Amino acid sequence: MSGREVDGGDLAAQDSALATGPDYAIDVQGLSKSFGTNQVVHNLSMRVRRGQIYGFLGPNGSGKTTTIRMLCGLLTPDEGHGTCLGMDILTQGRAIRRHVGYMTQKFSLYADLSVRENLEFIARIYGVPDAEAAAAEAIVALGLEGRERQLAGDLSGGWKQRLALGACILPKPQLLLLDEPTAGVDPKARREFWAQIHDLAAEGVTVLVSTHYMDEAERCHEIAYIAYGELLAQGTVDEVVAGSALHMWRVTGPDPAALARELMEVPGIELVAPFGTSVHVGGRDRAALERAVASFAAREELVWRPDSPSLEDVFIDLINRSRDNFR
């Protein structure tokens, strides 16, 4: 892969060679990682097809960041093996890094370098042929003209995020690993960000993005849900919802908070989620759930309606059940 550094003219040829490689941008099996006695990732396998946007979901501390770091070679897995862009994650870390853009959770460009200096630095490290031109191009693409001399640390949160993504895609990576890129970013900036992610995917870039936002999960081609270091569900949003085998009711009534507390005690109800003025109630045993609902028939102030599970319902159910298994 060093050819890219030495000879910029081969860039396109190399990239197309990479693009026609194996079908999966990420293909890993049985990844495990512990820090001390704390197992953060346990026997995780995943496959991400090229050109896909793959959503990586899970609660805080579930092992998302650790998994992403193992994929780009920043952490060495204790167990497991696999490939990134067809290259071995255990032995070809450096070659992988050349074609992977990694955006950290925390802003990690140089706060005391200007926008332009940051971009030029990255372009030079990756051996982009004309670093200055590439940086100038990226500044225009980012809409940061006029601000290129501003220190990166002085940018607002939304602009920092844009710059970080811009820096990530500057060396034209084949795979983007984005670790909670939209945390703390306003809705408009998030929307623009996702539009850009879809453009990149359309150009053939594979994107793995971790997030907490359900609406963002629904913008992904496929999602994976991870909790306590285990992959609990994987597939398209519809597949994951269908696979949950969850049956839902929505109940509306006065004082939903008190109602939710009451519902939690009822056998047959496995999932209770207050939702504004209503409460989502769910369970996987359809008959038991219906018996539970029927037991409230006498309460005339309550209005019951069958509902379909949302992605959030599915995840909360998954995490509740995995907690029972692991804790």
Add this chain to the structure above:
Amino acid sequence: MIGVAGSLRRIGAMIRKEFIQLMRDRVSFAAMVSIPLLQLILFGYAINTTPRHLPTAVLAYDQSSLTRSILAAIENTKYFSITHHPVNEAEAEHLLRSGQVLFVVEIPAGFERAVRRGESPSLLVSADATDPVASTSALAALGRLVETSVRRERFNLEDAPEGSGLEKAPPPFEFRTHPRYNPAAVTQLNIVPGLLGTILTMTMLIFTALSVTREIERGTMETLLAMPIRPVEIMVGKIAPYVMVGAMQAAMILGAAVLLFDVPVVGNLALLTVLTGLFILTNLSIGYTFSTLAQNQLQAVQMTFMYFLPNILLSGFMFPFAGMPTWAQWIAETLPLTHYLRMVRGILLKGATSADLVQNILGLSVIMLVAMFIAVKRFRQTLD
């Protein structure tokens, strides 16, 4: 009153919080407890401002029982320790210039015969006077103590009973002392070149000691590691700019030393430049090593200070190197400043050549390579 109580409560909360944070930083806490004690013991035993057992070379052109008595008397003063027996003047000169000995005692041919004839011949004692502290008291002791003891042993007791008047007779021989390199015993001539090394040590260490920990603290290390760059490339890239900064500092200090303090430049300036470059590089490598060992910038600064103190106290900058016990000298040999002080004082004041300094050049190079090796090994290529 209520205001005071509230203020005390808030101060109490602050104190409590500070203590918790203090105890949590294990490295700092260990440093607070162990380092002062360690340094007290180390420096307390090592430092000696009236140094004894100073390394001395004897160039003996006359081997006789008288000369043996004189040499024994010289050693009995406790100020001198005869460590070398050069065979000619060139070798003696090299020993003195390279700092391996502080004194050369030359016994001329036919010395004993001249004494017997009552010619009162001279013993020539050349002293390295670059550090006046080390040489002055030893030279003062020489004439008095040795003469008395030799006279008592060989003349008084054998030939002349007490009060015979022989004590007041002209001395059977005399010492001609020759303080070299800094005959006027100007302290600045010794201190100012030493300061060049000391200042460079401090600045160079701090620059690089902060470089890696800063990246880790600011979170930029993660981005850096995710990029296709090798640890060695990062190290070279981080050290190189400071080599230039160090060279600039060295040039300024040297210029001021010559212009303001009249420090002579006896030796080869080009050699000094090359060796100063080596010294700068060594310190930068050590600072970089600290940078990879420390978990945060505070720890890096603490390490630098812990390291700086022995450099100042044991290297021969403040106190005579030769006056320290052997174990302390061995510790000092592992410090770059020790070697550099010999180089810079040797070249500026004594006109030392690369042949005179070869041991120090080797010593410094070994220290640098070890530091670089540790730095590259310690540099975590992953976040594991």
